[in-house]
Amino acid sequence: MIGAVAERSVEALGVRLVVAELGDRSAPTVVLLHGYPDTKEVWEEVAARLASRFHVVAYDMRGAGGSTAPGDTAGYDLERLVDDFVAVIDQVVPGRAVHLVGHDWGSISGWDMVTAPRLRGRVLSFTSISGPSLDHSAHWFRARLRRPTPGALGAVLGQLGRSWYIAAFQLPVLPELTWRRVMARRWPGFLRRVDGVPAGAAVIAPTFATDAAQGVGLYRRNMLRRLNRPRGDALAHAPVQLVVARRDPFVSPRIFDDLDRWAPVLRRRTVDAGHWLPRAHPAQLAGWISEFVSDVEAGHAVTPQGRLVLVTGAGSGIGRATALAFAQPGTRVLAVDVDLAAAERTAELVRLCGGRAWALGCDVSDQDAMERLDRQVFEEHGVVDVLVNNAGIGVAGSFLDTGVEEWRRVLDVNLWGVLHGCRLVGRRMVDRGSGGHIVNVASAAAFTPSKALPAYSTSKAAVLMMSECLRAELAPHGIGVSAICPGFVSTNITRSTRFVGRSAEEQERLRDRSTRLYRRRNYPPERVAAAIVRAVERDQAVVPVTVEARAMQLLGRLVPGVVRRLARLDAL
Amino acid sequence: MLRFLVMDDLSRFRAVQRLAYDCAEAVAAELEPGITEREAAARMRRWLAGRGVEEWFHLPFAWFGDRTAFAGFHLPHQFFPTGRRLEEGMPYILDVAPVVDGVAADIGYAASLGENAISARLCADLEEYRALVLDGVRAGRPLRAVYDDVDRLIERHGYTNRHRAYPFGLIAHRIGSVSGPGRRRTVGGFGVRSLRLLARQAAVGRRGGWSPFWGPGRGSDHPATPGLWAVEPHIGFRGVGAKFEEMLVVTDSDAFWLDDDLPHVRRWHAVAATA
Numbered sequence: 053m054i055g056a057v058a059e060r061s062v063e064a065l066g067v068r069l070v071v072a073e074l075g076d077r078s079a080p081t082v083v084l085l086h087g088y089p090d091t092k093e094v095w096e097e098v099a100a101r102l103a104s105r106f107h108v109v110a111y112d113m114r115g116a117g118g119s120t121a122p123g124d125t126a127g128y129d130l131e132r133l134v135d136d137f138v139a140v141i142d143q144v145v146p147g148r149a150v151h152l153v154g155h156d157w158g159s160i161s162g163w164d165m166v167t168a169p170r171l172r173g174r175v176l177s178f179t180s181i182s183g184p185s186l187d188h189s190a191h192w193f194r195a196r197l198r199r200p201t202p203g204a205l206g207a208v209l210g211q212l213g214r215s216w217y218i219a220a221f222q223l224p225v226l227p228e229l230t231w232r233r234v235m236a237r238r239w240p241g242f243l244r245r246v247d248g249v250p251a252g253a254a255v256i257a258p259t260f261a262t263d264a265a266q267g268v269g270l271y272r273r274n275m276l277r278r279l280n281r282p283r284g285d286a287l288a289h290a291p292v293q294l295v296v297a298r299r300d301p302f303v304s305p306r307i308f309d310d311l312d313r314w315a316p317v318l319r320r321r322t323v324d325a326g327h328w329l330p331r332a333h334p335a336q337l338a339g340w341i342s343e344f345v346s347d348v349e350a351g352h353a354v355t356p357q358g359r360l361v362l363v364t365g366a367g368s369g370i371g372r373a374t375a376l377a378f379a380q381p382g383t384r385v386l387a388v389d390v391d392l393a394a395a396e397r398t399a400e401l402v403r404l405c406g407g408r409a410w411a412l413g414c415d416v417s418d419q420d421a422m423e424r425l426d427r428q429v430f431e432e433h434g435v436v437d438v439l440v441n442n443a444g445i446g447v448a449g450s451f452l453d454t455g456v457e458e459w460r461r462v463l464d465v466n467l468w469g470v471l472h473g474c475r476l477v478g479r480r481m482v483d484r485g486s487g488g489h490i491v492n493v494a495s496a497a498a499f500t501p502s503k504a505l506p507a508y509s510t511s512k513a514a515v516l517m518m519s520e521c522l523r524a525e526l527a528p529h530g531i532g533v534s535a536i537c538p539g540f541v542s543t544n545i546t547r548s549t550r551f552v553g554r555s556a557e558e559q560e561r562l563r564d565r566s567t568r569l570y571r572r573r574n575y576p577p578e579r580v581a582a583a584i585v586r587a588v589e590r591d592q593a594v595v596p597v598t599v600e601a602r603a604m605q606l607l608g609r610l611v612p613g614v615v616r617r618l619a620r621l622d623a624l
Numbered sequence: 625m626l627r628f629l630v631m632d633d634l635s636r637f638r639a640v641q642r643l644a645y646d647c648a649e650a651v652a653a654e655l656e657p658g659i660t661e662r663e664a665a666a667r668m669r670r671w672l673a674g675r676g677v678e679e680w681f682h683l684p685f686a687w688f689g690d691r692t693a694f695a696g697f698h699l700p701h702q703f704f705p706t707g708r709r710l711e712e713g714m715p716y717i718l719d720v721a722p723v724v725d726g727v728a729a730d731i732g733y734a735a736s737l738g739e740n741a742i743s744a745r746l747c748a749d750l751e752e753y754r755a756l757v758l759d760g761v762r763a764g765r766p767l768r769a770v771y772d773d774v775d776r777l778i779e780r781h782g783y784t785n786r787h788r789a790y791p792f793g794l795i796a797h798r799i800g801s802v803s804g805p806g807r808r809r810t811v812g813g814f815g816v817r818s819l820r821l822l823a824r825q826a827a828v829g830r831r832g833g834w835s836p837f838w839g840p841g842r843g844s845d846h847p848a849t850p851g852l853w854a855v856e857p858h859i860g861f862r863g864v865g866a867k868f869e870e871m872l873v874v875t876d877s878d879a880f881w882l883d884d885d886l887p888h889v890r891r892w893h894a895v896a897a898t899a
């Protein structure tokens with residue numbers, strides 16, 4: 053069936069299961085569990101790819117394909133599916149532990165296996181594709197109904213809208229009739245239309261009509277039972293890799309929001325695709341499975357890695373405060389600054405706070421340096437989960453006094469620096485496919501015209517717009533983009549600001565004066581850092597920080613004429 | 625009005641400062657979990673009273689936990705010892721200022737009960753501040769500029785300036801010999817004769833264009849005036865504060881720390897020797 057492989061049958065409680073094996077038996081074993089209304093053939097493409105590195109085992113679930121069906125609906129209880137799994141591995145790889153991969157009902161039952169105390173140590177890892185644990189889902193619904201905020205209710209409705217067929221399956225006879233008389237013929241077309249499975253990949257088994265009609269028992273036996281009385285201790289005892297399909301017509305991505313609670317070691321992957329990933333994206337899936345299994349075998353994924361946070365301009369001010377705000381046990385912080393000593397100091401402070409940190413020297417405006425940094429980070433630490441493009445410089449003074457070189461410098465650092473960061477890390481995040489977040493520190497100057505800060509404001513306005521565009525582009529990949537717009541924050545940017553068209557002496561005086569003014573305003577960078585952490589948590593788009601930033605944003609919308617008049621005032 | 629400082633006088637100040645540090649070290653050694661700030665302050669008072677101290681530049685202070693960083697301090701009364709209890713791993717600061725025969729000292733001692741990585745790091749970093757202040761004063765820089773230098777170092781270290789929380793944000797104040805009536809009386813925790821000394825110096829300073837209170841404002845836009853200054857840079861990080869306070873001697877042409885044989889200085893030297 054699956055390629056040219058050894059097939060055998062395994063006797064389990066009341067049923068006989070057909071099991072296929074591929075690959076070298078001495079390699080780590082990966083067991084593939086198919087869903088409904090599929091057979092093990094749904095794994096064809098994935099199994100062929102995995103077989104070069106692993107010992108792959110796939111079997112037809114009871115009542116599907118070549119396996120026999122239980123006599124009654126009780127035979128479809130999830131517990132029986134776990135029994136089947138135990139019977140198969142006891143026969144095929146006696147005494148050995150296995151890696152588990154489940155799709156749809158294979159994943160739903162996989163959750164029962166990876167949370168079952170009797171299988172602790174026998175299941176080494178679990179990759180879950182488009183099939184949430186019924187216990188976790190029940191708790192997910194309850195938590196949202198207990199605190200029915202609009203967002204929570206929206207999420208609940210989103211899932212219910214995708215679950216209509218589950219209710220329909222509770223009806224007697226009708227579902228079976230529909231499968232046998234109508235859907236059996238229309239299934240490939242349905243897969244293409246509803247789920248976007250390519251025409252060639254939508255193959256159906258000869259036993260399809262019978263499998264689909266019998267398998268309705270899965271829904272009748274388990275759904276209401278588990279949703280009404282979920283287990284409270286369904287904790288995964290092995291590392292879990294969750295593959296979330298963003299366009300799944302049956303499973304809302306939101307249903308996995310609380311999964312960290314149940315899976316202590318969790319790796320998330322997001323893909324912009326529908327429900328039948330094993331058919332539509334076998335190469336991507338095989339790549340993720342083999343990477344995860346290899347990591348677990350090597351002991352890499354067993355300890356939680358913690359988020360990888362990269363902050364530019366981390367040697368002082370908002371950047372340092374942000375690095376520290378992310379510092380907590382488990383988190384890995386990369387402090388990047390053009391001043392390596394300052395970055396080292398930040399890394400040291402992060403470590404003092406219990407986080408792990410490394411310092412890297414880099415001029416964000418230098419394309420080559422940024423590309424080197426990107427490669428180095430990827431090789432030494434992996435893909436960044438949260439990128440904070442914070443590095444920036446200040447230039448003040450009138451437009452006509454600002455020289456071409458000064459324009460170039462401020463745009464190089466404030467705009468190109470952010471752009472390089474987004475470009476390089478954004479690409480890595482998309483390729484990895486498990487989401488992430490990019491924060492760009494713009495400024496209230498981005499929406500506040502002023503004759504005192506034309507160059508600076510222009511650079512920050514560009515950053516703001518770039519963030520908004522990028523947010524739209526990266527949304528399908530589960531990557532959030534936030535622009536932070538602080539007002540007057542007490543940092544050393546005022547000490548290094550270049551006041552164009554002024555003598556050196558006056559320059560010093562103005563720096564001192566603005567530093568004192570900003571200090572008197574007394575808005576600490578730590579509060580901006582807290583806003584950045586919040587923006588990541590809540591995936592906020594544009595966040596004005598400080599009262600003056602909020603006020604200018606509001607004025608700009610309500611009375612832009614006033615803002616234009618204010619722009620004419622002499623600032624210093 | 626200013627007394628001319630001779631070496632003989634200095635040795636008397638040095639003796640009182642050592643006595644104060646001995647007191648802080650002795651009380652610190654006996655601190656245990658559960659003791660309150662009030663009890664720690666009372667122990668310092670008893671320890672010094674037992675050695676004949678009857679007069680105070682100010683009554684002893686003790687701060688535990690995040691009170692070492694003056695977290696949420698807005699009003700002067702918050703500086704006084706409270707019922708806050710010391711716990712294992714908590715930072716603490718003892719600040720004691722006895723007067724012996726009219727000779728005043730004012731010292732600060734920071735540490736933690738058991739391990740506290742942040743407190744240890746802050747205390748180690750204070751060494752740079754001690755050098756920075758001395759260099760600035762020696763170079764004849766205006767005190768306000770030295771204050772800014774300290775702020776810049778705090779910023780570079782990633783800490784916060786906690787002396788800014790003291791009344792008027794002072795990093796230092798003049799100190800010296802006290803005289804006149806009211807030896808045993810205190811007002812608001814400060815000795816009456818000490819307050820009189822400061823008031824007198826403030827009056828003299830006003831005429832001469834200087835201030836006995838070294839703060840961030842224009843009043844400190846002058847080089848250090850000859851005499852004794854009690855300097856207390858106070859730094860904080862994430863709810864942990866640390867400081868030292870010791871006397872800086874300023875003469876017409878030079879400046880130096882009154883004593884280099886103090887607990888924190890010895891500790892820095894020990895670390896440097898093993899490094």
